[in-house]
Amino acid sequence: MARIIAGVTSSHVPAIGAAIDNHQTEEPYWKRVFSGFERSKEWMRQAKPDVVILIYNDHASAFSVEMVPTFALGCAAEFPPADEGWGPRPVPVVKGHPELAAHIAQSVILDEFDLTVVNKMEVDHGLTVPLNLLFGSPKEWPCPVIPLAVNVVLYPPPTGHRCFMLGRAIRKAVQSYPEDLRVVVFGTGGMSHQISGPRAGLINSKFDKAFLDNLSKNPQKLARMPHLEYMREAGAEGIEMVMWLVMRGALDDKVDEVYRFYTVPASNTAVGHIILEPHRGKKAAGKGKKPAGKLKRAAARAKAEVRRSK
Numbered sequence: 001m002a003r004i005i006a007g008v009t010s011s012h013v014p015a016i017g018a019a020i021d022n023h024q025t026e027e028p029y030w031k032r033v034f035s036g037f038e039r040s041k042e043w044m045r046q047a048k049p050d051v052v053i054l055i056y057n058d059h060a061s062a063f064s065v066e067m068v069p070t071f072a073l074g075c076a077a078e079f080p081p082a083d084e085g086w087g088p089r090p091v092p093v094v095k096g097h098p099e100l101a102a103h104i105a106q107s108v109i110l111d112e113f114d115l116t117v118v119n120k121m122e123v124d125h126g127l128t129v130p131l132n133l134l135f136g137s138p139k140e141w142p143c144p145v146i147p148l149a150v151n152v153v154l155y156p157p158p159t160g161h162r163c164f165m166l167g168r169a170i171r172k173a174v175q176s177y178p179e180d181l182r183v184v185v186f187g188t189g190g191m192s193h194q195i196s197g198p199r200a201g202l203i204n205s206k207f208d209k210a211f212l213d214n215l216s217k218n219p220q221k222l223a224r225m226p227h228l229e230y231m232r233e234a235g236a237e238g239i240e241m242v243m244w245l246v247m248r249g250a251l252d253d254k255v256d257e258v259y260r261f262y263t264v265p266a267s268n269t270a271v272g273h274i275i276l277e278p279h280r281g282k283k284a285a286g287k288g289k290k291p292a293g294k295l296k297r298a299a300a301r302a303k304a305e306v307r308r309s310k
C-alpha cells in the first residue's frame, strides 16, 4: 500500500532557478540560500521517495488568464519544462506517474473535490525550482512527480480550509493505492512577498515564523485564516502559502518537525523551508537512528554558515 512518508515546503522563486542555471550558487548572496538546503538534499537521498506529489502554482505558462483551473492534477507520463521567455530551463523533463495520478483523480473527485485532469502540460519554475532545491541538479529527476497546480494568481483562489481538506482527500487516495510506494508531498511558494505597488518588497518575518510554527503544530488554526490576513500580513503574493496547507492536510495531525530553514531575502521574498514526518512516538524515536536530532544540528550548522557568509 502506498503511504506518505513526509511533507516538505520550499520556495519556488524564479531567481533561485536563474542562480542555479547561471552557476551563481557559490556567490555569497545565493550561498546563504542554498546552504540551508544542503542537509535537506541529504535527507532526501536517505528518504528515497518513489513518487513526489508537488503542489505549486503555474505562472501563466501552462494556463493563460483565459482559462485558470482552481486545482489541476497532472496525469501525463511527462511534463516538459516551459519556456518562460528565456527558453526552457536546462532541467530534465519531469516524468509523471499516470497510474497513481489517475487513482488520485478518481478518489478525490468521488470525494467531491472537482479537480481538472490535465493530460498535457508544461511546467514552469514553480515546479522545477523546488525539485532543484531538494534533489540538486541531476541528469534525470530521481523519481516520478505528480504536479498539482493551484490557482493563486487570479482572484478568487481557494481557501486555506479547502486546500487543507484537499490534502486530506489526497492522503486517503494515496493510502488506498495498492502498490507499495513511498510518497513525499511538496508544498511550494511563499513566504511573505509583495511583487508590486507601494508595499513591494514587503517581508514580515514575525508572521512567517509563526506560520511555520503553526504549520508544524496547529495547522487547523492556519486553515481558518482568511485570504485578507495573508495579504495584509504577508503581501499580495503571500497568498501562495495556502498551497502549503494541501501538503499539511496530507500528513497526520501530529508530525515531527525534522528540519527548518528560514532566510531573507531571496529575490524579494522570504524563503521558508520545513520537513515534516509522521510522528514517530517517544518509544519509536528512542530506537535506531534519530534524524530529527541530526537535522536540528544540521540546521544550527547552516545558520552558522549563513552568519559567516554575511
Ligand SMILES: [Fe+2]
Pocket (backbone or CB within 6 Å): 012, 057, 059, 126, 189, 240
Ligand atoms: Fe509563485
